[in-house]
Amino acid sequence: MAEVVVVVFDFDRTLIDGDSDDWVVKEMGLTQLFRELRSTMPWTSLMNRMMVELHSQGKAAEDIEVCLKRMPLHPRVIESIQAAHRNGCDLRIISDANQFFIETILKQHGLLGCFTEIVTNPAFVDAEGRLNIVPFHDSASTPHGCNLCPPNMCKGLVLKRIQAADSEFRKRRYIYLGDGKGDYCPCLRLGAQDFVVPRKSFPLRNLIYNKQALIKAVIHEWSNGEELAAVLLDIIDRILIDENSRTEVMASPDNGCKTTPVSYP
Ligand SMILES: [Mg+2]
Ligand SMILES: [Zn+2]
Numbered sequence: 001m002a003e004v005v006v007v008v009f010d011f012d013r014t015l016i017d018g019d020s021d022d023w024v025v026k027e028m029g030l031t032q033l034f035r036e037l038r039s040t041m042p043w044t045s046l047m048n049r050m051m052v053e054l055h056s057q058g059k060a061a062e063d064i065e066v067c068l069k070r071m072p073l074h075p076r077v078i079e080s081i082q083a084a085h086r087n088g089c090d091l092r093i094i095s096d097a098n099q100f101f102i103e104t105i106l107k108q109h110g111l112l113g114c115f116t117e118i119v120t121n122p123a124f125v126d127a128e129g130r131l132n133i134v135p136f137h138d139s140a141s142t143p144h145g146c147n148l149c150p151p152n153m154c155k156g157l158v159l160k161r162i163q164a165a166d167s168e169f170r171k172r173r174y175i176y177l178g179d180g181k182g183d184y185c186p187c188l189r190l191g192a193q194d195f196v197v198p199r200k201s202f203p204l205r206n207l208i209y210n211k212q213a214l215i216k217a218v219i220h221e222w223s224n225g226e227e228l229a230a231v232l233l234d235i236i237d238r239i240l241i242d243e244n245s246r247t248e249v250m251a252s253p254d255n256g257c258k259t260t261p262v263s264y265p
Helices: 011-015 020-027 031-037 043-056 061-069 075-086 099-108 155-164 181-187 203-210 225-251
Strands: 005-009 090-098 115-121 123-125 131-133 173-178 195-198
Touching (some): 011 090, 020 061, 020 099, 075 225, 090 155, 155 181, 195 203, 195 225
Parallel strands (some): 005 090
Antiparallel strands (some): 123 131
């Protein structure tokens, strides 16, 4: 039943309360260098440069892993993700962090197996033991052409690809949770049957309310992990009740279309 629901999470400041890049920079003593270089290169290149620095200081990928494992994740958010997964929702992450950081944190909290897909900047440990972070989208050879998004990732295009897998007869219903500017573009692709769940007092929420007419999805705000979890589970419940009642109407002998597949108008 719940495979009709797709839950798309942003990662930093949404699925986790903090920012994994900031956490590693601060916890591993790179704040000064990070500030010096911030204006000189794009974010993903800067994070890769931070990894070069850690490697030159003799820090291994395992040390970064240890640091990431200490990053807190709200217990209610953990429970809500597990509950959504148990209910058969299709859970995905679209994030401008990187694969190594996200997978390490999710694994630590036993959540990695709950997600169908994590779309983010790839990361790998090379033969010398250094963690490399590379842009998801190679903007030098083929720019994605979206002026709302950073050159390395258009989350809207990623969502479009996920939506394209939906059956023509049965559109799945999307719940998009996010906080940042990069989350605005995918929200423009949501329909009236979908939900956008922006974090209060963060850029996404303000972008949405600046031109609310552009957003077709139903909006629900949240401010902390407890609220995020409650809002998410409430929306999933509402969708499932809604879907069940549609199925009952369609299956009712009175309306004479028992064998007709359920579909949206
Ligand atoms: Mg974020
Ligand atoms: Zn975009």
